[in-house]
Amino acid sequence: GIFKTKKIAQQVLASAVNNDITVMDTASEGGAWGISILAYYSALQEQISLETFLNDYVFEGATEVTVTPSSQEVVNFNNYVAKVKQALPIEQAIDKYLGGEADVRTIKS
Incomplete structure (x- = not known):
């Protein structure tokens, strides 16, 4: 658990x-x-x-x-979530660059 x-x-x-x-x-x-x-x-x-x-x-x-x-832990968590949300467009751009639905584990570099 x-x-x-x-x-x-x-x-x-x-x-x-x-x-x-x-x-x-x-x-x-x-x-x-x-x-x-x-x-x-x-x-x-x-x-x-x-x-x-x-x-x-x-x-x-x-x-x-x-x-x-603590209030600082709540602030830290909220900052973490905000940064993850800011990074979502980066993840989407990578997905688009790699071909959309492609399984990134199978793409050869």
Whole structure:
């Protein structure tokens, strides 16, 4: 998952949305882990809500990490996005120069 390396993607996301981002220490497990948890839940004989199952069995004791972006990090992220947008015409010109739909990996220099 995107949160496998602690705080990196979380910091970028916090800067992008200019808001706190909180993830649990299980966030790095990804989709396969989540699907197996849902499969286990669906096989339970006991009738409990999914919310109760997750809170009382799966995430009980899980630690949360919250990242708050600094104003400078938000500025840095916005500057990065602005530079990427400025570079899009360059990418389009390269694409046109190389033949439009051509796969640039197959073009010999």
